[in-house]
Amino acid sequence: MYNRADYISDFDWEAFQKFSKDLETPNIVVNLHQVKHNYIKLKDSFPYAQIYYAVKANPGEKIVKMLAELGSNFDIASRYELDEVLSLGVSPDRLSYGNTIKKAADIAYFYEKGVRMFATDSKEDLKNIAEFAPKSRIYVRMLIESTSTADWPLSRKFGCHPDMAYDLIVQARDMGLTPYGVSFHVGSQQRDIGIWNDAIAKSLYLFSSLEEEEGIRLSMINMGGGFPAHYISPANELETYASEITRYLREDFGEDMPQIILEPGRSLVGDCGILTSEVVLISRKNNTALQRWVYVDAGKFNGLVETMGESIKYPVISSKDAPDAKEGEVILAGPTCDSADIMYEDFKYRLPVNLKAGDKLYWLSTGAYTSTYASVAFNGFPPIKTYYME
Ligand SMILES: *Cc1c(COP(=O)(O)O)cnc(C)c1O
Numbered sequence: 001m002y003n004r005a006d007y008i009s010d011f012d013w014e015a016f017q018k019f020s021k022d023l024e025t026p027n028i029v030v031n032l033h034q035v036k037h038n039y040i041k042l043k044d045s046f047p048y049a050q051i052y053y054a055v056k057a058n059p060g061e062k063i064v065k066m067l068a069e070l071g072s073n074f075d076i077a078s079r080y081e082l083d084e085v086l087s088l089g090v091s092p093d094r095l096s097y098g099n100t101i102k103k104a105a106d107i108a109y110f111y112e113k114g115v116r117m118f119a120t121d122s123k124e125d126l127k128n129i130a131e132f133a134p135k136s137r138i139y140v141r142m143l144i145e146s147t148s149t150a151d152w153p154l155s156r157k158f159g160c161h162p163d164m165a166y167d168l169i170v171q172a173r174d175m176g177l178t179p180y181g182v183s184f185h186v187g188s189q190q191r192d193i194g195i196w197n198d199a200i201a202k203s204l205y206l207f208s209s210l211e212e213e214e215g216i217r218l219s220m221i222n223m224g225g226g227f228p229a230h231y232i233s234p235a236n237e238l239e240t241y242a243s244e245i246t247r248y249l250r251e252d253f254g255e256d257m258p259q260i261i262l263e264p265g266r267s268l269v270g271d272c273g274i275l276t277s278e279v280v281l282i283s284r285k286n287n288t289a290l291q292r293w294v295y296v297d298a299g300k301f302n303g304l305v306e307t308m309g310e311s312i313k314y315p316v317i318s319s320k321d322a323p324d325a326k327e328g329e330v331i332l333a334g335p336t337c338d339s340a341d342i343m344y345e346d347f348k349y350r351l352p353v354n355l356k357a358g359d360k361l362y363w364l365s366t367g368a369y370t371s372t373y374a375s376v377a378f379n380g381f382p383p384i385k386t387y388y389m390e
Contacts, residue, residue: 002232002315002316002317002364004315004317004321004364006230006315007230007271007315007364007365008274008364012031012034015031015389016029016031016274016389019387019389020274020276020387023276023385023387024385025276025277025278025297025298025360026275026276026277026278026296026297026298026302026303026384026385027275027276027384027385027386027387028273028274028275028276028303028366028367028370028371028384028385028386028387029273029274029276029386029387029388029389030058030060030062030063030269030272030273030367030371030386030387030388030389031272031273031367031389032062032063032066032272032388032389032390033389033390034271034272035063035066035067035268035269035272035367036066036070038267038268038269038271038272039051039067039070039072039268040070041238042227042238042262042264042267042268045238045239045241045242046242046245046246046260046262048257048260049223049260049261049262050073050259050260050261050262051071051072051073051261051262051263051264052072052073052074052075052096052098052222052261052262052263053067053072053073053074053075053263053264053265053268054075054077054098054225054263054264054265055074055075055076055077055081055084055085055265056077056081056265056369056372057225057264057265057266057268057269057270057368057369058265058269058273058367058368058369058370058371058372059081059084059371059372060371060386060388061084061088062388062390063269063388064084064085064088064090065088067268068085068088068089068090068094072094073094073095073096074090074094074095074096075095075096075098075263076095076096076097076098076099076110076115077097077098077099078099078106079106079109079110082095082097082109082110082113082115086113091114092113092114092115092116093114093116095115095117096115096117096118096119096222096261097110097115097117097118097119098119098183098222098263099119100119100120100121100122100125100141100158100159101125101157101158102125102128104128104131104132107128107129107132107133108132108133110133111132111133111136115133115136116133116135116136116137117136117137117139117180118133118136118137118138118139119138119139119140119141119183119222120138120139120140120141120168120172121140121141121143121158121159121160121165121168122160122168123168123171126138126168126171126172126175126177127175129177130172130175130176130177134176134177135176135177135178136177136178137177137178137180138168138169138172138177138178138179138180139180139181139182139183139220139222140160140165140168140169140172140181140182140183141158141159141160141165141182141183141184141185142159142160142161142162142165142182142183142184142199142202142203142206143155143156143158143159143160143161143184144159144184144185144186144187144195144198144199144202146186146187146190146192146195149187149190149191149192149195150186150187150188150189150190150191150192150195150226151187151188151189151191151231151233151311151312152187152188152189152266152306152311152312152369153187153188154185154187154188154224155187158185159184159185162202162205162206165182165206166206166209166210169182169206169210169216169218170210170214170216173214173216179210179216179218180218180219180220181218181219181220181221181222181258181259181261182202182203182206182207182218182220182221182222183221183222183223183224183261184199184202184203184222184223184224185224185225185226185263186199186223186224186226187226188225188226188265188266189226189228189229189231189235189266189312190226190227190228191228191233191234191235191236193236193240193241193244193245195226196223196226196241196244196245196248197244197248199223200221200223200245200248200249200252201248201252203221203252204252204253206218207253207258218258219258219259220258220259220260220261221258221259221260221261222261222262222263223245223260223261223262223263224262224263225262225263225264225265225266225267227241227262227264227266227267228241228266228267228270229266229267229270229271229365229367229368230270230271230315230364230365231312231313231314231315231365232313232314232315233313238267265368265369266368266369268368269367269368270365270366270367270368271365271367272367273365273366273367273368273370273371273386274362274363274364274366275298275303275304275314275362275363275366275370275384276360276361276362276363277296277297277298277360277361277363278296278297278358278359278360278361279294279295279296279355279356279357279358279359279360279361280295280296280297280335280357281293281295281357282294282295282355282356282357283295290328290329291328291329291330291331291348292328292329292330292331292351292355293330293331293333294330294331294332294333294351294355294361295333295334295335296332296333296334296335296361297334297335297381298334298335298363298384299333299334299335299336299341299343300334300336300338300340300341300342300343301334301336301338301341301374301375301378301379301381302334302374302375302381302382302383302384303366303370303371303373303374303384304334304343304363304366304370305369305370305373305374306369306370306373307343307344310343310344310345310346310347312369313344313347314363314364314365314366315363315364315365316332316349316351316361316362316363316364317361317362317364318351318352318355318359318360318361318362319359319360319361319362320351320352320354320355320356320359321352322352325352325353325354326352326353326354327350327351327352327353328350328351328353329348329349329350330348330349330350330351331344331345332344332345332349332361335379335381336378336379336381337379338378338379370384371384371386
């Protein structure tokens with residue numbers, strides 16, 4: 001149904017086929033060259049920004065190591081991510097503790113390891129930071145409403161109203177911390193670039209009011225992630241995001257541009273992965289049903305979590321695809337004994353009518369939020385394995 005060439009070049013596809021042909025399914029293959037390409041492209045599109053890779057998108061050691069060599073910094077959300085990144089030789093001054101939900105003991109752990117930059121969005125958390133990470137740099141995360149235009153929203157749970165952000169920054173100073181800046185995340189796979197305009201305007205409001213009323217000069221805006229990977233629902237190209245967002249920044253801050261941090265996850269690694277699954281069974285629910293149920297060996301619990309609510313629609317192609325193949329509608333489901341383990345039912349994928357058990361389905365653009373976004377062994381199925389093309 002989907003034209004492979006819209007998502008991956010013939011060259012990369014052939015290299016992938018060669019690399020993956022004998023691997024047991026299900027598996028994910030990540031193309032490291034492409035990650036590097038995406039990193040350089042992002043750097044070139046936002047030459048003034050510092051990049052903090054959001055490790056949770058794909059914490060593969062080879063990815064983290066390569067990005068570290070390319071000069072990336074890292075957004076870390078747990079002590080386990082911290083241990084991994086430090087063990088790869090990244091120094092703690094290149095790390096930011098971006099999770100606003102953390103234990104006091106975690107803050108102490110990060111501080112002890114040398115991390116000095118912390119995000120917050122609540123008074124309780126700020127108090128803990130002041131106590132266990134004294135004098136550290138603080139940035140406050142603002143809440144951005146973006147539910148309808150981001151395919152995977154990150155609002156509600158994180159951030160606070162700008163008025164509260166104002167209070168937290170004043171309190172941070174009063175507690176002996178270093179007020180450093182503000183942050184926001186407009187929602188992952190954010191397809192409305194205009195959302196950045198609102199968020200940057202809110203940042204400007206905080207910068208100016210804090211300086212005028214409190215004499216606090218903030219120096220940094222952390223603009224989070226939200227940049228797109230290529231899925232079925234179309235999004236603008238990265239260049240368009242960059243030129244629009246840069247324009248918003250110039251309009252609001254003029255020559256007095258603050259330091260800008262970006263925390264890309266999806267846009268760096270999403271397009272670089274292909275998840276291969278094998279068809280386990282194809283059935284119909286009654287003798288005249290038009291739709292086939294296609295069950296594969298990967299599902300919601302091993303790699304395809306972001307199909308929840310059919311939010312992310314991956315391009316899916318099959319080993320039986322051919323220009324003249326006759327196709328029919330299918331419901332795509334995973335292998336476990338849980339009826340939540342259905343990937344796509346409302347949105348109708350079409351696959352060749354001669355598809356059989358043992359054939360393969362290739363889920364393109366599955367490099368982000370797949371490899372570790374999984375259960376450990378639900379129904380005994382092991383976590384999905386990732387391989388790297390170097
Ligand atoms: C998940 C996350 C990101 C990455 O977002 P993408 O949309 O995947 O680029 C960045 N910053 C924070 C704080 C996050 O939680």
